[in-house]
Amino acid sequence: MTKQSDSPGFGGVPLPKLGPNEDFSLEAARKRLGETFEPIPTPELPPADPDLDRAVAELRRLREATAALAHSEVELGDIADRLAEVADLLEPRVPSPSKRLETMWTGAGTRRSNPVAGPENPLAPPVQFYGCDDGSVRAEVTLGPVYQGPPGCVHGGVSALIIDHMMGFANHWGGRFGMTAHYEIDYRSPTPLLEPLSLRAWVQEGEGRKTWTHATIHAGERLCVEARGLFLEASVPVPGQPGTESMLGDGG
Numbered sequence: 686m687t688k689q690s691d692s693p694g695f696g697g698v699p700l701p702k703l704g705p706n707e708d709f710s711l712e713a714a715r716k717r718l719g720e721t722f723e724p725i726p727t728p729e730l731p732p733a734d735p736d737l738d739r740a741v742a743e744l745r746r747l748r749e750a751t752a753a754l755a756h757s758e759v760e761l762g763d764i765a766d767r768l769a770e771v772a773d774l775l776e777p778r779v780p781s782p783s784k785r786l787e788t789m790w791t792g793a794g795t796r797r798s799n800p801v802a803g804p805e806n807p808l809a810p811p812v813q814f815y816g817c818d819d820g821s822v823r824a825e826v827t828l829g830p831v832y833q834g835p836p837g838c839v840h841g842g843v844s845a846l847i848i849d850h851m852m853g854f855a856n857h858w859g860g861r862f863g864m865t866a867h868y869e870i871d872y873r874s875p876t877p878l879l880e881p882l883s884l885r886a887w888v889q890e891g892e893g894r895k896t897w898t899h900a901t902i903h904a905g906e907r908l909c910v911e912a913r914g915l916f917l918e919a920s921v922p923v924p925g926q927p928g929t930e931s932m933l934g935d936g937g
């Protein structure tokens with residue numbers, strides 16, 4: 686994740702005041718946690734193989750195209766055979782899902798493979814988040830028909846997925862950690878597909894193990910979704926690394 690000052694196009698809505706106990710700006714997080722604190726150290730995490738991101742980008746093109754197959758004039762029998770050929774080529778050569786869970790937690794961790802921002806994950810749009818000096822994280826993304834819920838609009842569960850992830854990211858940027866314990870979402874107006882959406886999340890307050898984080902999705906100046914979450918500092922065992930626990934600091 687790169688550090689970026691406010692950029693135009695984020696709706697211009699001021700962030701609410703931070704909680705009474707702490708300042709969650711990047712500078713304050715650095716002071717609190719010391720020089721070793723390096724949230725999201727690598728803006729461009731290198732792929733394990735230079736062709737990996739290209740391969741997944743092609744899969745995303747396929748994802749969009751296959752979502753449009755119905756009512757097209759494509760000869761589908763032939764397409765299905767050709768896709769099966771590629772799948773047959775890949776399946777026996779890639780690690781098993783349980784092995785993959787282990788390798789995800791080495792090197793760049795899950796930052797490259799999570800379902801929101803991970804360049805390696807064909808499910809991810811992907812969303813590229815930036816950490817800002819005011820302690821918020823932001824992104825802009827345009828979502829296509831594969832993410833549709835109501836006609837022409839983003840599925841509410843997809844918004845929730847993105848929001849959960851970006852609140853976790855905001856926690857990390859603010860020097861906080863934790864699992865999502867509870868969050869609530871207000872869908873204020875329809876979230877359009879095929880239009881740029883401005884995403885924003887920030888830590889509102891923190892006390893002991895608890896962090897309260899807020900997030901919004903805007904289409905231009907229009908508020909589409911707002912959310913508030915409670916995160917609790919906790920750790921979970923890391924697959925394939927007995928005795929190792931993660932506090933979700935490596936998931937952005």
Ligand SMILES: CCCCCCCCCC(=O)SCCNC(=O)CCNC(=O)[C@H](O)C(C)(C)COP(=O)(O)OP(=O)(O)OC[C@H]1O[C@@H](n2cnc3c(N)ncnc32)[C@H](O)[C@@H]1OP(=O)(O)O
Pocket residue numbers: 849850851853854857863864865866867915917918919933934935936937
């Ligand atoms: C760069 C980083 C980017 C990272 C992005 C990744 C984001 C991904 C975010 C996720 O998807 S996390 C996955 C979804 N979440 C989970 O799977 C969590 C599952 N739940 C748990 O593991 C436990 O419930 C949890 C660790 C959250 C809490 O269990 P604890 O046993 O530690 O809590 P405990 O019962 O001791 O409660 C501690 C306090 O929190 C309060 N609390 C717990 N759960 C609550 C809840 N659900 N709502 C409100 N308050 C809650 C509880 O009342 C209490 O308050 P007090 O201390 O004031 O008494």
